[in-house]
């Protein structure tokens with residue numbers, strides 16, 4: 476009985492940690508449980524109790540004694556006032572800054588009560604200058620417009636001080652869905668996201684404000700969540716979701732051809748190292764057979780670095796790009812389980828791209844593969860494909876591929892969604908929070924490291940991804956999930972390497988060495 480409950484709780488935690496919601500969806504979920512009878516005030520008490528417990532863990536009274544609480548007009552402010560009261564009872568010196576004259580009823584009641592408890596309440600921030608820690612309860616998912624005076628000045632002042640800030644639900648000033656700072660926004664040290672992950676916290680533009688983000692689960696019933704969340708579904712990648720997709724647990728009687736055959740087409744005389752890194756990424760995927768097509772002149776270099784791979788030397792253009800694919804006898808593109816094409820090709824390799832697009836194999840396109848595709852016209856070119864295509868652009872390549880769609884620097888999730896809808900491809904938009912979309916399914920990678928912002932790390936991802944897709948052809952796993960797993964694996968290797976070697980120590984070659992440690996650590 477005990478074990479059953481335990482595993483039930485673990486399964487719930489996993490499900491909750493994958494869900495991502497918009498402000499409107501959160502409002503609807505909240506409405507639904509209030510309509511069913513959960514009292515608003517009781518939920519606020521519960522949530523604020525959980526927040527208080529976590530603050531005390533992070534900032535015990537022995538280290539922090541004076542806490543400033545910023546209170547907004549809505550229920551985010553209400554949460555903050557309950558936290559103020561509870562911290563006061565725990566022995567902290569608490570002072571409140573409440574710059575709004577009009578508060579929602581419940582918030583107003585809590586404001587009255589903290590005054591009765593003789594907790595000082597000020598309209599301005601200055602009297603709180605001596606505080607060691609701040610709790611930001613100005614706005615949560617109810618923020619509707621840019622911060623205006625005097626709140627914007629309060630936020631700017633808070634950001635200028637160097638004390639730690641814990642933001643309740645979201646850093647105040649951030650748009651709940653796009654993560655954009657509306658005018659200005661609190662730069663938090665920690666963000667305690669309440670109930671379910673808000674989409675804005677997973678957008679790159681929010682990351683300078685969010686600090687260390689964690690979810691405070693307050694037991695929203697899954698049935699009520701699922702009743703509100705219809706497609707498109709946005710999900711956070713978790714270690715469990717990623718590992719479940721990897722080609723682990725091989726059959727004891729398998730052989731190399733059953734473990735996938737990947738063809739990489741990459742490199743030029745100018746970009747030799749890129750081809751090597753792509754090959755090393757593919758190697759780390761565990762793919763059964765690896766063939767790499769490169770210009771003839773760089774074949775010896777590739778053979779030296781990747782002795783297990785079949786290196787196919789191809790005729791080259793004057794500029795040192797692959798001029799035509801010259802596959803070994805009795806081999807054509809349909810001999811492979813997947814093709815990954817693009818890193819280091821240069822745009823002189825255009826004819827190659829047409830050839831792989833015409834094949835009936837799953838295809839990953841990256842780097843120059845994407846640049847050539849953009850020149851050809853993304854949507855009309857991909858219309859003719861007979862198999863799946865995965866595009867892995869960064870924001871610049873994305874704009875070239877999809878010039879008439881949502882700007883990926885403004886709303887990355889809306890952008891990948893529009894791109895997959897237009898092109899039919901699986902689109903992976905690289906960034907600090909890489910987003911992957913296919914049809915109405917979106918995955919976001921919630922953890923990464925700036926150590927990966929370095930030449931060559933994308934080439935490693937292309938190889939890794941190609942290798943995973945080649946191994947998955949016989950399995951019934953949605954392609955978008957394989958792509959999500961590759962993104963997660965790649966970033967976790969970066970995190971692991973940065974932990975050991977600092978963020979400066981993660982060159983792309985080193986990254987390939989850390990890939991295998993990720994899987995052994997999590998599986």
Ligand SMILES: NC(=O)C1=CN([C@@H]2O[C@H](COP(=O)(O)OP(=O)(O)OC[C@H]3O[C@@H](n4cnc5c(N)ncnc54)[C@H](O)[C@@H]3O)[C@@H](O)[C@H]2O)[C@@H](O)CC1
Pocket residue numbers: 501502505518519522547548549550551552553554579613614615616617618619620621622623643644645669670
């Ligand atoms: N979703 C849930 O289940 C729960 C939500 N709770 C809290 O409630 C919050 C949401 O509460 P609310 O809907 O009251 O929203 P907020 O507390 O985010 O604030 C909305 C209020 O601010 C005003 N406002 C919006 N933008 C403004 C601006 N730029 N300048 C000045 N005023 C502005 C609105 O008119 C409204 O009165 C959550 O973020 C969370 O902190 C928790 O109390 C408990 C559970």
Ligand SMILES: [K+]
Pocket residue numbers: 551611612613614615642643644645646647
């Ligand atoms: K807040």
